[in-house]
Amino acid sequence: MSLSRFIFTLGVVLVFGGCTVLKENFGKQEEDTPTLLRKFESEVELTRAWSRKIGRSNRRKEVKVVPAVQGSRVYAASVDGRVTALNSADGERIWTLDVSEYYNKKDFEAPGWFADGNDQEIISGGVSVLGDLVVVATSVGEIVAINEEDGTLKWRVSIGSEAVVPPQLNAELVVVQAIDGKVTALKREEGDKKWTYANSVPSLTMRGTSTPILFENLAMTGYANGHVVVLTLTQGYPVIDLRIAIPEGKSDLDRIVDVDGKMALVGDKLYAVSYQGNLVGIDLPGQAVAWSHKASSVEGLAAGFGQLYMVHEDGRISAHDMDDGAETWVVDGLRYRGLNAPSTISSYLVMGDQDGWIHLLAQSDGRFVGRKRLRRFSAKAIRSEIVVDADRVYVMDTGGRLTAYDIR
Numbered sequence: 001m002s003l004s005r006f007i008f009t010l011g012v013v014l015v016f017g018g019c020t021v022l023k024e025n026f027g028k029q030e031e032d033t034p035t036l037l038r039k040f041e042s043e044v045e046l047t048r049a050w051s052r053k054i055g056r057s058n059r060r061k062e063v064k065v066v067p068a069v070q071g072s073r074v075y076a077a078s079v080d081g082r083v084t085a086l087n088s089a090d091g092e093r094i095w096t097l098d099v100s101e102y103y104n105k106k107d108f109e110a111p112g113w114f115a116d117g118n119d120q121e122i123i124s125g126g127v128s129v130l131g132d133l134v135v136v137a138t139s140v141g142e143i144v145a146i147n148e149e150d151g152t153l154k155w156r157v158s159i160g161s162e163a164v165v166p167p168q169l170n171a172e173l174v175v176v177q178a179i180d181g182k183v184t185a186l187k188r189e190e191g192d193k194k195w196t197y198a199n200s201v202p203s204l205t206m207r208g209t210s211t212p213i214l215f216e217n218l219a220m221t222g223y224a225n226g227h228v229v230v231l232t233l234t235q236g237y238p239v240i241d242l243r244i245a246i247p248e249g250k251s252d253l254d255r256i257v258d259v260d261g262k263m264a265l266v267g268d269k270l271y272a273v274s275y276q277g278n279l280v281g282i283d284l285p286g287q288a289v290a291w292s293h294k295a296s297s298v299e300g301l302a303a304g305f306g307q308l309y310m311v312h313e314d315g316r317i318s319a320h321d322m323d324d325g326a327e328t329w330v331v332d333g334l335r336y337r338g339l340n341a342p343s344t345i346s347s348y349l350v351m352g353d354q355d356g357w358i359h360l361l362a363q364s365d366g367r368f369v370g371r372k373r374l375r376r377f378s379a380k381a382i383r384s385e386i387v388v389d390a391d392r393v394y395v396m397d398t399g400g401r402l403t404a405y406d407i408r
Contacts, residue, residue, distance in 0.1 A: 264302065
């Protein structure tokens with residue numbers, strides 16, 4: 001795996017596996033000032049249940065170390081290599097595995113991007129858990145599997161390239177998409193490779209990938225070339241390959257149409273959005289795009305109450321009817337605040353921003369119903385998707401801290 005830095009006309013970019021990958025938010029302009037927050041009458045409260053430091057701060061914008069919940073445990077990781085299981089009731093640690101013990105400085109010499117003296121950023125993809133297995137992705141292109149019960153190492157396997165999204169699990173496989181565009185399926189018991197699917201990657205892409213959705217015998221994911229692909233889990237064979245965005249414009253930047261944001265699966269319909277492309281509803285049985293509307297998002301979608309919720313490139317939030325994609329409401333009170341991917345909880349929409357604020361909106365009409373800041377004088381950005389469990393949300397900030405809030 002080769003990695004080198006160079007200066008591009010509009011920012012710093014990364015050359016990885018033959019393609020150029022944008023490191024920073026290249027689209028942000030000087031005039032894109034974050035919208036000032038306005039007061040409103042709160043309808044619900046976010047009450048902090050507990051807060052725990054997991055590990056070192058995360059300086060890489062593209063790395064979103066999402067936590068995971070299963071039963072009475074919540075699992076979190078930090079970029080310096082610590083994977084921790086905590087009691088969801090009180091945040092008490094059950095076990096911690098430091099995967100940095102399996103690496104040395106030489107492992108990070110090729111991708112010098114990640115090394116800073118003795119301060120390597122090791123974990124690059126968030127946590128996933130299912131049954132007796134916890135998995136994370138590392139910046140040297142490995143998937144690390146951990147025994148859920150006691151936090152001991154089960155196996156480590158190289159997939160050849162870094163993944164910046166959580167690997168996904170089912171009863172038999174671990175499926176992960178790397179930044180070189182390849183989707184790899186590993187056998188969950190021993191980590192042996194079952195199949196790899198490669199798709200073409202444009203010469204210039206954003207530094208991120210879609211997170212595959214696993215359902216029955218299918219894996220659904222998006223690509224930097226504007227395609228959504230559905231693969232069989234048995235062989236990795238594409239049964240659906242649909243272009244949802246067509247590159248437009250003269251420059252390479254104008255022609256970026258990455259499908260990196262979170263997709264949504266509701267019944268037999270798959271919903272996806274691309275950067276500088278479209279919001280689409282895909283009829284899976286018919287293997288066709290049912291409807292399409294112009295849109296641009298890198299964070300993606302949430303679904304609830306017959307609607308899709310999208311954070312636009314500029315920070316606007318909109319709701320769309322699932323049947324035809326028609327816009328039902330739009331909110332512009334959080335523009336340019338660096339919102340993360342939206343999540344739904346009860347009848348609300350929840351998301352975080354670059355200043356450590358958690359925002360709650362009503363799914364019905366988009367009105368603000370609640371707001372909370374992580375820590376008033378030392379708030380860190382919330383880049384990772386907020387994880388929902390019943391009436392509780394788990395927020396991982398860039399300071400390496402996991403905080404649980406109850407919605408009342």
